[in-house]
Amino acid sequence: MSESFDIEGVDRITAGSVGEPGQRSFYVQAQAGVQTVTLLAEKEQVRLLAEALLQLLGTLPEVDEGPSPDATQLALDDPLEPEWRVGEMAIEYEDDGGNVEIVITEIESEEDASDIGARARFVVTRAQARAMAVQALEVVAAGRPRCQ
Secondary structure, rough: OOOOEEOOOOOEEEEEEEEOOOEEEEEEEEEOOOOEEEEEOHHHHHHHHHHHHHHHHHHHOOOOOOOOOOOOHHHOOOOOOOEEEEEEEEEEEOOOOEEEEEEEEEEEOOOOOOOOOOOOEEEHHHHHHHHHHHHHHHHHHHOOOOOO
């Protein structure tokens, strides 16, 4: 079974890709202190996560979100050795702290559907969520145009 992660307050969260359009690999990466968690995702998963985050943030009352990460903080860190492949994703707003919770579960293996996949839970600020979502949409748009 793969390792699960529960990071209450991430220092950095991002999404990115490596490779040429049509051959790219997509990643979601979170960091807290010296711990970096890299997960392998599909392009559509990254796009849907970004859109869901922006939709959620658009429904919340406006507050000072604090400083937004700059572009250098949104680059993927090497080495890109994913812990596991992304399956389902969910997001939730935490009323008490004003943060966003991103929960990602590992895709079930085809060989053993009864195998319980790992889970990654990242609690991020609104500014981190917004910056990650904008970055992710830019990364997705940088590839080949979507089929009609």
